[in-house]
Amino acid sequence: MKMSFISRKTAHGLFLPKIYFPLVLLLFLLVLPILPRNPFYEDLIIMIFFWGTLAASWNLVGGFAGQISLGHTAFFGIGAYTSTLLWLKFGLSPWLGMFAGAGLAVLVAVAIGYPCFRLKSHFFALATIAFAEVVRLVASYWRGLTQGGVGLLISFKPGIENFIFRGKIPYAYIALGLMLLIILVSYSIRNSRFGFYLISLREDQDAAESLGVKTSRCKLIALMISVLFTAIGGTFYAQYLLFIDPDSVFSLSFSIELPLLAIIGGLGTVIGPIVGAFILTPLDVLLRGWLGGISAGLNFIVYGTVLVVAVIYFPRGIVGWLSTWYEPFLRRLPGANLAVALEGTVSPAFSSDTSEPKDSDPGDEETKSPLFKAQSLTKHFGGLAAVKDVSFQIKKGEILGLIGPNGAGKTTIFNLITGFLSPDSGRIEFKGEEITGLKPPHKVCMKYIGRTFQLVKPFNNMTALENVMVGAFSRVKKAKEAREEATKMLDFIGLLGHRDSLASSLTLADRKRLELGKALSTRPELLLLDEVVAGLNPREIEEIIRIIKAISNQGITLFIIEHVMKAIMTLSHRIIVLHHGEKIAESSPTEISRDRRVIDAYLGEEYLA
Amino acid sequence: MLATVIQLIINGLLLGGIYALISIGLTLIFGVLEIINFAHGEFLMLGMYASYWLFQLFGVDPYLSLLMVIPTFFLVGLAVQRIIIQPIINAPPLNQIFATVGLSLVLQNVALFFWKADYRTVRTAYSTLCLKTGGLMISLPRLVAFVLAIAMISALLMFLKRTYTGKAIRALAQEKRAAMLMGINVYRMYQIAFGIGIACVGAAGAILIPIYYAFPTVGALFVLIAFVVVILGGYNSLVGALIGGLIIGLVEAFSGFFLSPHLKEAVYFVIFILILLFRPTGLFGRG
Structure with missing residues (x-):
């Protein structure tokens, strides 16, 4: 029953x-x-919800996407000023003004974010400070519009349509509604393709691009959502206090407070910023009560100290620390x-018979037109010709090896193909379509060309499964499908046992496998492998060679850079040799090993013996 | 008109010398440790207060106070580097940024706690003295500040060029790994570079106090200028910081006169953002 x-x-x-x-x-x-039936506690609760909402919205761009904005106060202030001015000058309901302010703030965010996202982290933070400072100056000195430092006073006319209430409880529920909404938004993002993309680009932008992540667009969308909520928070603040001035809504300390809450609570997690607000906001009120009487500023001394100690000793925040307790507690x-x-009773999401090869056709059919063609590729760095007039073709199903001494230009060729660099001249064709200088790299990935990196680029703070899921998302939209694909892939590359281990905890050999799994999960037709066995021991090399053969058996065309001769000679159907950026030989492995120029330039006399 | 322009150039250059001294410390720290010291302005503020109190309590002339401020701030820099910067030297940028942001928050409010928000300055016999020649006016303390700033910058550049420690610091700024392989004690050099950076900005505070007010948030005002200068000069070029400081001084003098003193800040922030976007290596930086 x-x-x-x-x-x-x-x-x-x-x-x-x-x-x-x-x-x-x-x-x-x-x-x-x-x-509580007490204005003091009601106010405290409103402030917790308010700061929780704002910290969580900062967290979308600062925590998930890792783009550290110290200028969020500008968007907050734009929201507050827009709705207030529309109300004061035109009598427009703040409920509508709220969206007008949010819209304006998002437009400004796009205008400033689009160029600034090219900057490296420290400089991005600096640029956002400078930007917020300019906005503050404008608000302070455009007296005709904003009344400058005098500020704007909203007269107390209670009414739902005026967004002004007699008691505090309506404000509390509005703030709670906003907070629950941002939690929902954060949660959906975290568990969606977009969330995986944000975290992957935070961990390693190049690797994310190579897996088809449109990093610039993702950062911009994250910023837009973040700014939307921040500006709405600005309107709420104005309607709650009924007074705004440049010093209160355009202050650097506001910009710092949001990341502070997020960091203490747990950066880049869904509820971390909320937890931060629940702990620090009451603390702040208490400190103000206890210490504020003695002197202003003491609460900020505590805040600043907590921030410094947290980033040095507890960078994972309260949620990071709690998460180890949460599951056992449940x-x-x-x-x-x-x-x-x-x-x-749940059936396993994978079956063990996934390594069977697809219908493969490794035989060399010379009648077919080549899958890939490079003609007279040239690339200079300053005066140095890194790649000079290099041409080659790759047939479908073939394994082409690329060897040459260090600095010969091998990785540069990979970068030219995959959109990390543009050739000075020359032409690249894939499946009969010209893709010369196709940029940025995610576009090349979407054309079904995958690559790995010589220095492995795992997404360190993601699990092995999540790493591979980022690649899988280039072809499927739903997290469930990506998880299934990634699980199969982990099985194929022999990492299923480390499914839930953080990438940073894997051994080098496993990280090399992971690199393969990530690239493969984008379902490439041509896969570029950059020294995937370098630094491994003989047994590990055997394993990887076995995997590479299995990849080839699935009909995937391979282009391989390798220094380990055993690997390159057993795997390749053909080999090209680069020396000082020029192609000096191209033929079968056996002939290459006898070629005089190759021996002189690269292999050395011992190799003959 | 010509006299006005010459006057503006003089004002701008005199101001720019101090900006250069503030910025050169920031550049040195960034060049060597690859960390932007967001608390740099607060050390300037502390330098101003140090000189102020030495004057108020012991009657020490602000320029004489340099002899105490420079070594003290150097030691403070060593300590801060050891306690706060060293643990995050290899951490992700976020931790690096917020470690110094947090420090700036603490220092600013420590000042507020002890010294309140009052504006304080030093009134010396020479505070209002002016040199007048051919219709031009040159404020004496500003001239002295400029000369001292340039002298200190020259001394720093000489130190970096001539001494072993200086050469080691420059080597580190260029190529960390190679410098380590040459037997340079990286951690020690990090400390010294940070100490020198803080000593420079502390000294700037001391020579600023006869011509400007000290208050807890004064650092925020100047550090933003310093960021502009550093970006303008190329964030790893000390000479660039010097020239960048002079340029920003001129920009401030001219925009203050021809536009509005209120908009001068807006002007150099626009320059800042433009430089970041179109020439991120600055005017004198290496790529």
């Missing part, structure tokens, strides 16, 4: 701790504003054994 009830899908979920515990928290939040709640029973 009871069992049949539980087996119904919607109902049994409620008994799982991981479902009902968050629901209990949500219920707690919903009653929080009406629990397991001790009633209903946890139910979860175990249910999860046991």
Whole structure:
């Protein structure tokens, strides 16, 4: 009787701790504003929701995408000033003015973000400070519009349509609504393709690009969402306090407070910024109460100290620390054994027979037109010709090797093909289509050309599975499908056992496999491998060679740079040799090993013996 | 008109000398440690207060106070480097940025706590003295500040060119790995570079106090100018910082006169953003 009830899908979920515990928290939040009948606590609760919302919105661009903005106060102020001015000058309801302000702030964000995202982290932070400073100056000195330092006063006319309320409780629920919305938005982003893209570009922008991530566009969208909420927060602030001036809404300390909350709570996590607000906002109020009487500024001394200590010693924040306790805690709640029973029935998402080759056709059909053609590729760095007039072709299903001494221009050729560099002259064709100078790299990935990097570029703070999922997302939209594909891929490259390990914890050999798995999951037809066995021991090399052969058996064309002769000679059908940026030989492995020029330039006399 | 222009050039250059001294410390720290010291302005503020209190309590002339401020700030720099910068030297940029941002928050509010938000300055016998020649006016303390700033910058450049420590620091700024292989004690050089950077900005504070007010947030004002100068001069070129400082001084003098003193800040922030976007290596930086 009871069992049949539980087996119904919607109902049994409620008994799982991981479902009902968050629901209990949500219920707690919903009653929080009406629990205290005291203006002081009501104000505190509003401030917690308010700061939580803003910190979480900063976290989208600063935490997820890793773009450190110290200029968010500008967007906050633009939101506050726009809705207030529209209300004061034209009587436009702040509910509408809120969206006008958000729209304007987003436009400004695009205008400033688009060029500034090219800057490296420290300089991006600097540019955003400077930008916010310019906006503050404009607000202070454009007196005709903003009344400058005098500020704007909104007269107290309660009414729903005026966004002005007699008591504090309506404000509390509006702030709570905003906070729940940003949590929902953050959660959806974190578990979607877009979220994976943001975190991957934060971890390694080049690697993300090579897997088809439109990094510039992703950063910009993250900034736009973040700014939207920040500006709405500005309107809320204006309507709650009914007074704004440049010093309060355009201040550097506001810009610092948002990341502070996010960092203390747990940067780049969904609820970290909220947790930060729940801990630091009451602390701030208490400190102001206890210490503020003695002197202003003391609370900021505590804040600053906490920030410094946190980034040096606890960069993962409270949530990072709690997360190790959260799962065990859930397991001790009633209903946890139910979860175990249910999860046991879930069929495994992968089967072990995935390494079977697809219909493959490795035979060299010379009648076919080549899959890939490079003609007279040339690239100069300053006066140095890194690649000089290099031409070659790759046939479908072939494994082409590329060897040559260090500095011969091998990796440069890979970079020219994959959009990390543009050739000075020459022509590149893939599947009969010209792709010369196609940029940025994600476009090349989408043409079904994949690559790995000589110095492996794992997304360190993502698990092995998540690393591969980033690649899989280039071909599928849904996280579920990407997870399935990535699981199969991990099985194929022999990393299934490390599925949930962070990439940073893997050995070099495993990181090289992961590199292969990431590139392969973009389903390339041509895969460029840059020294995938360098630095490995003989047994590990054997393993990788086996995987590469399996890749080739699936019909994927391979172009391989390698210094380990055993690997390149056994794998390649043909080899080209580069020396000082020029192609000095091209033929089968056996002939290459006898070629005089190649021996002189690269292999050395011992190789003959 | 010509006299006005010459007067503006003089004003601009005199101001620019101090900007250069503030900025050169920031450049040195960034060039060697690859960290932007967001608390740089707060050390300027502390330098101003140090000189102010030496004058108020012990009657030490602000220029004489340099003899105490420079070594003290050097030691403070060593300590800050050891305690805060060293642990995050290889950390992700976010940790680096917020370590010094947090420090700036602390220092600013420590000043507010102890010395309140009052504007304080030093009134010396020479505070209002002016040299007048041919219709031109040159404020004496500004001239002295300029000469001292240029002298200190020259001394620093000489030190970096001539001494072993100086050469080691420059080597480190160019190529860290190679410098390590040559047996340079990287951690020690990091400390010394940071110490020198802080000593420079502390000294700038001391020579600024006879002509400007000290208050807890004064650093924020100047550090933004310093950021502009550093970007303009090329963030790893000390000579660039010197010339950048002079240029920004001129820009400030001219835009203050021809536009509005209120807009001079807007002008150099626009320059800042334009330089970052179109010539991120600055006017004198190497690529």
